[in-house]
Amino acid sequence: MKEIAIGIDIGGTNTVYGVIDRKGNTFFEGSVSTNDYNKPKDLATALHRIITEELMHLEGTYVIRGIGIGAPNGNYYNGTIEFAPNLIWKGVINLNQIFSQIFQVPVVVTNDANAAAMGELMFGAAKKMKDFIMITLGTGVGSGFVANGKIIYGKYGFAGELGHTIISQDGRECACGRKGCLETYASVTGIVRTAQIMLAKSSRRSHLREIHKEELTGKIITNAARKGDTLALEIFDYTAKKLGFSLANAVAITNPEAIILFGGLAHSGDLLLEPTRRYLEETLLPIFRGSVKLIPSELQHQNAAVLGAAAIVWKEFEKKNYNASAYS
Amino acid sequence: MKEIAIGIDIGGTNTVYGVIDRKGNTFFEGSVSTNDYNKPKDLATALHRIITEELMHLEGTYVIRGIGIGAPNGNYYNGTIEFAPNLIWKGVINLNQIFSQIFQVPVVVTNDANAAAMGELMFGAAKKMKDFIMITLGTGVGSGFVANGKIIYGKYGFAGELGHTIISQDGRECACGRKGCLETYASVTGIVRTAQIMLAKSSRRSHLREIHKEELTGKIITNAARKGDTLALEIFDYTAKKLGFSLANAVAITNPEAIILFGGLAHSGDLLLEPTRRYLEETLLPIFRGSVKLIPSELQHQNAAVLGAAAIVWKEFEKKNYNASAYS
Numbered sequence: 001m002k003e004i005a006i007g008i009d010i011g012g013t014n015t016v017y018g019v020i021d022r023k024g025n026t027f028f029e030g031s032v033s034t035n036d037y038n039k040p041k042d043l044a045t046a047l048h049r050i051i052t053e054e055l056m057h058l059e060g061t062y063v064i065r066g067i068g069i070g071a072p073n074g075n076y077y078n079g080t081i082e083f084a085p086n087l088i089w090k091g092v093i094n095l096n097q098i099f100s101q102i103f104q105v106p107v108v109v110t111n112d113a114n115a116a117a118m119g120e121l122m123f124g125a126a127k128k129m130k131d132f133i134m135i136t137l138g139t140g141v142g143s144g145f146v147a148n149g150k151i152i153y154g155k156y157g158f159a160g161e162l163g164h165t166i167i168s169q170d171g172r173e174c175a176c177g178r179k180g181c182l183e184t185y186a187s188v189t190g191i192v193r194t195a196q197i198m199l200a201k202s203s204r205r206s207h208l209r210e211i212h213k214e215e216l217t218g219k220i221i222t223n224a225a226r227k228g229d230t231l232a233l234e235i236f237d238y239t240a241k242k243l244g245f246s247l248a249n250a251v252a253i254t255n256p257e258a259i260i261l262f263g264g265l266a267h268s269g270d271l272l273l274e275p276t277r278r279y280l281e282e283t284l285l286p287i288f289r290g291s292v293k294l295i296p297s298e299l300q301h302q303n304a305a306v307l308g309a310a311a312i313v314w315k316e317f318e319k320k321n322y323n324a325s326a327y328s
Numbered sequence: 329m330k331e332i333a334i335g336i337d338i339g340g341t342n343t344v345y346g347v348i349d350r351k352g353n354t355f356f357e358g359s360v361s362t363n364d365y366n367k368p369k370d371l372a373t374a375l376h377r378i379i380t381e382e383l384m385h386l387e388g389t390y391v392i393r394g395i396g397i398g399a400p401n402g403n404y405y406n407g408t409i410e411f412a413p414n415l416i417w418k419g420v421i422n423l424n425q426i427f428s429q430i431f432q433v434p435v436v437v438t439n440d441a442n443a444a445a446m447g448e449l450m451f452g453a454a455k456k457m458k459d460f461i462m463i464t465l466g467t468g469v470g471s472g473f474v475a476n477g478k479i480i481y482g483k484y485g486f487a488g489e490l491g492h493t494i495i496s497q498d499g500r501e502c503a504c505g506r507k508g509c510l511e512t513y514a515s516v517t518g519i520v521r522t523a524q525i526m527l528a529k530s531s532r533r534s535h536l537r538e539i540h541k542e543e544l545t546g547k548i549i550t551n552a553a554r555k556g557d558t559l560a561l562e563i564f565d566y567t568a569k570k571l572g573f574s575l576a577n578a579v580a581i582t583n584p585e586a587i588i589l590f591g592g593l594a595h596s597g598d599l600l601l602e603p604t605r606r607y608l609e610e611t612l613l614p615i616f617r618g619s620v621k622l623i624p625s626e627l628q629h630q631n632a633a634v635l636g637a638a639a640i641v642w643k644e645f646e647k648k649n650y651n652a653s654a655y656s
Binding site: 143157 | 473494504577580582583611
């Protein structure tokens with residue numbers, strides 16, 4: 001009988017899941033479109049069906065020790081998502097209750113970026129670190145802060161919202177209801193907004209003009225930049241400047257050994273990393289210069305948040321007695 | 329034989345010292361002007377003379393278990409002050425070596441605001457808290473972040489520099505060589521700069537006009553505001569806006585239970601606290617609204633940093649064998 005944990009990363013666009021053992025080996029993984037499910041219960045039901053079917057196809061007997069869920073505004077203490085601006089589900093949603101009822105196993109919920117930080121800490125780029133910052137660049141900007149070897153959850157479980165620190169007063173409108181949050185610039189959505197604004201403002205030639213502005217995506221902008229499109233490169237430079245600025249302020253607070261980038265935009269490789277590193281260094285308080293590594297996730301192809309959410313299961317439920325569901 | 333620890337808080341203006349027992353009782357305390365000492369060794373020699381003399385006058389025998397020093401840019405790991413913009417001593421200064429040679433007892437050094445955070449945690453407003461932010465408003469703006477019950481020192485011991493997060497790009501010039509740091513607005517020096525600028529810009533009546541602009545101090549502005557001087561009140565409002573903005577961003581990162589204000593400006597009571605609380609609430613990401621206490625230090629009259637630096641001594645050296653100096 002093999003013990004497994006289910007890791008789930010609920011994102012504004014996709015929900016990724018994986019079935020993972022104690023050592024971080026992934027048995028199988030997959031994803032569904034988050035917005036296909038009007039209610040979180042529908043998502044849980046669909047995932048239960050998909051995962052149990054896939055488990056049946058594996059050889060041997062499997063026992064699910066628990067489910068770890070990383071989600072935007074995921075609250076570690078309450079097992080909830082609370083007012084996540086990038087999800088279609090509004091208000092307070094008790095993911096712990098919903099998933100534990102359907103799967104009949106214990107559930108732990110956390111912020112998606114905290115889950116990614118845990119993944120990186122257990123299996124990735126932060127294996128030997130005690131102080132680092134995890135940044136997830138997806139539909140939004142998530143962050144997980146690790147200090148003294150522990151994730152900072154904060155008093156009420158909502159710590160790690162670097163994406164909702166304001167970097168420009170009276171800046172771009174944010175889904176959170178305020179203006180100028182880092183997320184409005186450095187997320188995939190943010191880089192698309194930058195592209196739309198720059199295309200409208202300048203008359204410079206660009207392959208991006210061949211795309212309808214509503215159809216621009218992070219991928220299209222990345223591909224254009226890779227081919228040397230100067231406007232696309234400028235879009236990356238602008239994004240890097242905003243991100244580097246924000247990271248310099250974060251470094252002043254927690255003095256991390258490294259900042260690890262994960263997600264859609266981090267996939268763009270040196271297009272974003274190299275200029276962000278430059279702006280970060282330029283902006284840093286002198287005592288921090290040259291001391292902070294800005295590196296990509298080592299779990300890009302595995303999904304750090306899925307691995308991390310599963311890792312939290314192993315950590316949380318290791319010494320507890322509880323019911324586990326067996327599939328053979 | 330009574331065991332004591334010496335707590336020292338080195339500030340840009342004054343250096344405060346106290347002789348403290350394990351329970352936080354202060355036997356005596358005092359202060360000297362930091363800038364009277366061209367070299368840190370001269371300060372250490374003077375403090376050694378003053379403190380040993382005062383110890384001689386006490387009844388009984390005393391053994392100094394160690395010295396805790398809080399200082400701007402104080403580094404916990406290295407025992408040094410490194411490039412502190414608000415001190416006349418430049419470069420890297422090995423306080424641990426200097427003080428341990430002169431006093432012949434073990435020395436522990438930390439950031440002045442971390443020391444204050446430790447004082448608040450052990451003896452003050454944060455006694456039952458695991459997640460809070462300590463803000464010291466003096467010549468500069470210091471901060472100490474506590475998460476999961478521990479001070480965040482960071483990888484290299486320089487964490488907690490909220491005063492050097494940039495809140496306004498192309499803002500006021502800072503002693504650190506950059507522009508727009510919180511410290512240029514929310515420190516005592518910052519509030520004086522605000523007063524000078526506002527007095528020059530407006531022609532409104534104010535008692536502050538009776539003072540030469542180079543002679544304005546935080547105390548004078550506070551007193552004018554207490555008497556209802558509308559320009560002085562506006563200066564406090566402007567300062568509160570900047571501070572509230574910065575604190576809202578800090579809350580998004582560590583989600584503290586409370587923010588504790590200490591130091592010169594915090595003494596001004598509700599003049600600063602009330603508007604800062606209002607701006608903080610206005611600026612906070614919705615999920616944090618109404619959940620963060622903004623409170624004054626409970627150790628205002630004792631000096632949290634002196635108590636905290638001494639508290640670190642008790643924590644650090646409790647289980648170690650070392651030489652201690654006895655005075656009777």
